Amino acid sequence: MATTTEEKSVMVVGIEDNQHSFYALEWTLDHFFKNYSPSNSPFKLVVVHAKPTPSSVIGFAAGPAGTVDILPAIEADLKKIAARVVEKAMEICHARNVNDAKVEVVEGDARHVLCEAVEKLHASILVVGCHGYGVIKRTVLGSVSDYCAHHAHCSVMIVKKPKTKS
Template structure:
């Protein structure tokens, strides 16, 4: 019986930084190994809740707004998963699990690490400045401090002009 592979979780969202992190990870840990990569790959998209988008205030029209936002979030999640699978297929990485979990990305990723007993969590880096990172919060920073595994933060190189 073969040895069980370590789990690598990649957190992705609908932006170029996440897809770059996915491509970089595939190039460095999967493509050169064919099917013999030392990792089991789990791609995870944290779909925000409609309430986190519109806030807690309920008023006239909030039911319609809630439904419209939920529909849009589902479309975005489907697009993210489709693009992630296209990237994996283009790099001949077929043994991959893709999950969509509703919630705040910081908590969803850290909980997935626990649940899956992941040995590595990979996240992209937006490259926010200090003020924007402080106001918005940083998923990568949160995970680096709270995930119970190694966290690899993949930063997309700046293009030189």
């Protein structure tokens, strides 16, 4: 029995500009949408890209002198990256015949953006990619997937890209 869009559970896939995120999107489409037509797919798919703020990219090391001059250039670069991420995500969805996916770009820290998207959309599942960082890198850089696994108010699936054999 086909369900209507209003009755479908929402699945949020968090993406950023890296191979791990795009692999997670591809994996999700292949495993959750492959055998369904858009009218009877089990989920409403929302792909969310968190665009960093220019000030978060600069960080505190740059200092206040000259920072104002480079903010517009950084903002322009971040917008280009976001547009590229959205375009690639839509290409991946269309290539797998998922034409009703919604892609959103939200400014902010990815951890908070994804958890807030889950709340706002009443998502039943959040899918994120995994970089495969070790403990030290995760501690220093912070892990979006780890944060979401502990703070998102829904099930969280962390998709790891298989390591290639040399």
